[in-house]
Amino acid sequence: MNTALVRKRLVIGNWKMHGTRASNAALLTGLCAGVAVVHDCDLAVCAPFPYLAQVSSSLAGSGISWGAQDISKHEHGAYTGEVSSTMLGDFGCKWTLVGHSERRTLHGESDQLVADKAVSAIKAGITPVVCIGETFAEQEAGRTNEVISRQLAPVLALGAQSLSQMVLAYEPVWAIGTGLTATPQQAQDVHAFIRAQLSELGVPQVRILYGGSVKASNAVSLFAMSDIDGALVGGASLVAEEFLRIAAA
Numbered sequence: 721m722n723t724a725l726v727r728k729r730l731v732i733g734n735w736k737m738h739g740t741r742a743s744n745a746a747l748l749t750g751l752c753a754g755v756a757v758v759h760d761c762d763l764a765v766c767a768p769f770p771y772l773a774q775v776s777s778s779l780a781g782s783g784i785s786w787g788a789q790d791i792s793k794h795e796h797g798a799y800t801g802e803v804s805s806t807m808l809g810d811f812g813c814k815w816t817l818v819g820h821s822e823r824r825t826l827h828g829e830s831d832q833l834v835a836d837k838a839v840s841a842i843k844a845g846i847t848p849v850v851c852i853g854e855t856f857a858e859q860e861a862g863r864t865n866e867v868i869s870r871q872l873a874p875v876l877a878l879g880a881q882s883l884s885q886m887v888l889a890y891e892p893v894w895a896i897g898t899g900l901t902a903t904p905q906q907a908q909d910v911h912a913f914i915r916a917q918l919s920e921l922g923v924p925q926v927r928i929l930y931g932g933s934v935k936a937s938n939a940v941s942l943f944a945m946s947d948i949d950g951a952l953v954g955g956a957s958l959v960a961e962e963f964l965r966i967a968a969a
């Protein structure tokens with residue numbers, strides 16, 4: 721089976737902590753108006769919690785789905801400030817990022833916690849987008865594969881059944897928000913390394929997105945790589961036209 725053929729392209733916007741009701745309305749209107757240029761690609765946006773209701777209603781019927789940027793690993797209970805996957809599932813949430821490097825770095829999220837969050841999402845019928853990636857220092861030291869393997873270990877340990885309900889996103893930390901992008905070949909090498917591990921577990925069809933300063937101008941060359949199945953887009957997802965051009969690439 722040629723798994724490249726069964727892996728539909730996926731482009732997800734990560735709005736991070738940006739937006740107001742007014743700016744979101746303009747962005748969402750732009751996305752809905754322009755989405756017809758996108759073919760054979762799943763498209764989604766992950767917005768801050770307070771705006772999910774706005775995103776959900778504005779995107780209804782557009783073919784663009786929506787998700788959260790994080791979830792709790794707990795289903796409910798005394799966890800002030802947390803939001804559970806059960807709650808998000810209640811609103812029809814389709815995706816959630818887990819383990820974004822900003823959460824790992826700024827909030828000390830461990831590899832195991834990220835895997836636990838992925839499990840929680842799957843239980844609620846939400847597809848976790850598990851983010852992994854090495855820092856600049858780790859890359860310089862030639863430790864990329866070692867770091868990726870360590871981050872992936874508790875996720876791969878969940879087994880084929882769970883893995884088949886996930887998406888992975890390779891985001892080298894040094895490329896996030898910096899304007900530096902991994903070259904298509906650098907990204908492909910890491911994606912192929914991840915794909916080999918998925919194949920060993922019998923799930924080569926799991927989609928692997930690339931993230932880190934993806935723009936319309938570099939999307940075509942990244943998407944030309946055989947193991948890059950789409951993109952997780954930060955800054956460029958805040959401009960409707962740019963985001964749609966990436967998805968159309």
Ligand code: PGA
Pocket residue numbers: 734891895896897898899931932933934952953954955956
């Ligand atoms: P960027 O962010 O596209 O702004 O580099 C990507 C991400 O953090 O998901």
